[in-house]
Amino acid sequence: MIRSDVLKALIPVISDHFTVCNIGLPSQEMHMMDDQPTNFYMLGTMGLSSSIGLGLALAQKQKVISIDGDGSVLTNFGTLPTIANNVADNFILLIIDNGSYGSTGDQPTYAGQKTSLAAVASACGCENVVECQAEDAVETMKAALASDKMTIIVCKCESGNIPVPVITMDPVVIRDRFMTEMAKRNA
Amino acid sequence: MSVDDKIVQDFVNNKVELVTTVPCKQLAGVIDKIDACKDIYHIPSNKEDEGMGICAGAFMGGKRSAIIMQNTAIGVTVNTLATLTQYYRMPLPMLISYRGELGEPVACQVEMAVHTKAILAQLNIPTYHFHHEDDVAELDKILQYTFMCNKPVAILTDASFWKGY
Ligand SMILES: [Mg+2]
Numbered sequence: 112m113i114r115s116d117v118l119k120a121l122i123p124v125i126s127d128h129f130t131v132c133n134i135g136l137p138s139q140e141m142h143m144m145d146d147q148p149t150n151f152y153m154l155g156t157m158g159l160s161s162s163i164g165l166g167l168a169l170a171q172k173q174k175v176i177s178i179d180g181d182g183s184v185l186t187n188f189g190t191l192p193t194i195a196n197n198v199a200d201n202f203i204l205l206i207i208d209n210g211s212y213g214s215t216g217d218q219p220t221y222a223g224q225k226t227s228l229a230a231v232a233s234a235c236g237c238e239n240v241v242e243c244q245a246e247d248a249v250e251t252m253k254a255a256l257a258s259d260k261m262t263i264i265v266c267k268c269e270s271g272n273i274p275v276p277v278i279t280m281d282p283v284v285i286r287d288r289f290m291t292e293m294a295k296r297n298a
Numbered sequence: 299m300s301v302d303d304k305i306v307q308d309f310v311n312n313k314v315e316l317v318t319t320v321p322c323k324q325l326a327g328v329i330d331k332i333d334a335c336k337d338i339y340h341i342p343s344n345k346e347d348e349g350m351g352i353c354a355g356a357f358m359g360g361k362r363s364a365i366i367m368q369n370t371a372i373g374v375t376v377n378t379l380a381t382l383t384q385y386y387r388m389p390l391p392m393l394i395s396y397r398g399e400l401g402e403p404v405a406c407q408v409e410m411a412v413h414t415k416a417i418l419a420q421l422n423i424p425t426y427h428f429h430h431e432d433d434v435a436e437l438d439k440i441l442q443y444t445f446m447c448n449k450p451v452a453i454l455t456d457a458s459f460w461k462g463y
Contacts, residue, residue, distance in 0.1 A: 131355070151358065155381025159351030163382075166355020166363070169339065170316065175355075189344025193352075197341050286386045290358050297360065 112245035113271035114207050115140045118178070121205075124252050129167065129293060131177045133160040135214025137207070139275040141178065148292035152278055152285050158187030161204050165194055168202035171297050174256065175201060181208040181222035188231070194263070195236030203255050204263045211270035229265040237263045245269070301460070302328040304434050305393065310337045312441040314364050314391070316356045318342070318349035322368035324395040324460045329366060346371035347378040350390065357388050362445060364391040369398070369414045369454065370407075379421055383450045390450040391441055396427070401457035418452050425452040428459040 112120075114137065122145045129149045132138040138152040153160060161184065164177030184190070184206055194204065210223020222228050229242040239260050243251040245268035255262035278285075299307070305328050309317065316339045319329050333340045343349030346367045353363040372394070383390050397404070398411025418425045424447075426440055427433075437453065444451040 153382075155385060156347075156351070156378050159347065159354075159378065159382065162348045162351025163355040163358075166316070166352035166357075167359040168355070169341070169352075170356040170359025170361040187345075187348055187351075189348050190351075193341065193344060193348065282386045286358065286388070290360075293358065294360060 113269050113273075114180075114209055114213060115273045117207055117245050117248050117266060117268050119144060120249050121252055124249055124256070125176055128256070129173055129175045129289070131160050131164040131167065131175065133177075133179050133183050136272055136275060137178050137180060139278055140273070142278050143275050148288045151289045152280070154278060154282055154285075158183045158190075161190045161194065162187065164204065165190070165197065165199060165202060168199035169197065171293065172201060173293060173296050174203070176203045176205055179204060179206045180213065181206060181210060181228060182212040182220045184228060185220055185222060185226075191232050191235035191237060194261070195232075195238070198238075198261050200259055200261050202261045203252070205252070206263070206265045207268060208265050209268050209270040213270060213272055217270045217272070223270075229263075232263045232265070237261075239263065240265070242267065300327075301431060301434050302331045305437060306331045306335050306338070308437045308441055309364060310335065311438065312445065313362050314441070315339060315361045316341065316353070316363040317366060318352050318363070319366040320344075320346050320349060320368065320371060322395040322397065324397065324455070324457065325366055325368070325393075328393070332366070345374065347375045350375060350378045350383060353390055354382055354386070354388055362389070364393065366393045368395045370410045372414055372417050373410060376417065376421065379423070379450055384421070387448045388450075389445045389448045391444045392450060392452045394452055394454050395460070396454040396456040399456040399458070401462060414454065423450050423452050425454065428453060428455045431459060431461070433459060
């Protein structure tokens with residue numbers, strides 16, 4: 112399974128929750144397969160999906176899932192200690208780890224070599240870290256959602272991409288649609 | 299009232315409920331007060347762009363936030379300011395210690411000081427410079443302005459303002 116297969120399998124489970132979709136293909140794939148107000152698409156700013164998701168989770172009560180990548184987490188490694196030390200039990204960080212910078216042409220990352228992101232997250236102090244294979248992503252996500260505990264999921268999958276259109280929505284429209292839905296659910 | 303207390307009071311009065319910080323010697327006092335303030339959730343960041351991501355999330359979750367950092371961070375965060383804070387039109391007060399100005403003992407700090415205002419101007423970021431202690435009186439209005447226009451706004455605070463560093 113490649114990232115788009117993992118997302119496709121996860122959509123029935125995560126569709127009703129707020130997601131922060133990482134820059135590039137993860138956002139484009141979520142936009143193509145399940146566009147809706149609860150999706151926040153990052154059009155730029157590599158690395159900050161987990162930080163935005165943490166800020167969202169700390170600010171309100173709805174569950175927030177950051178859909179991140181191995182390359183992006185490597186770019187913003189400082190996020191893991193911050194997450195570990197600021198526990199938000201409505202936050203799930205899903206790192207789809209295909210061992211490559213998928214959006215830029217599948218250049219290998221260190222996460223696909225010697226570096227274990229799950230081990231790093233644990234060493235940073237994150238308490239519920241689960242590494243799973245792509246085939247188990249749905250069950251792992253269901254368990255994390257049911258636990259009501261902040262969870263870091265490192266989902267290992269194969270690298271590879273499907274053709275997807277770029278997102279042409281205006282950023283302020285993405286943001287306003289997302290915030291309106293969030294305010295509605297928190298009302 | 300001390301400058302540190304006034305800053306924290308203005309944050310609270312403007313309903314800033316989350317503040318992220320990356321430390322600077324000049325900011326040590328105000329960061330301590332932020333940490334002690336029960337109306338503000340203080341979340342230290344490891345890097346300033348990470349902090350701006352947290353602030354973006356807090357804003358979308360319905361809470362006002364701010365970042366406290368050193369001016370060297372302006373060099374670190376240009377992409378985040380342009381492609382996140384500005385592109386999605388989000389408010390972000392940035393209380394910035396302006397190192398490398400008069401009274402600076404560390405020569406290297408001057409190297410980023412000479413670029414700080416130029417970078418902020420290039421990004422069209424409204425910029426205020428606190429040089430005298432009394433300048434802090436404007437902070438309340440600057441915060442109101444920031445949340446009115448949904449832009450990142452810089453408040454540079456130099457060594458003279460802090461009465462040394
Ligand atoms: Mg990847």
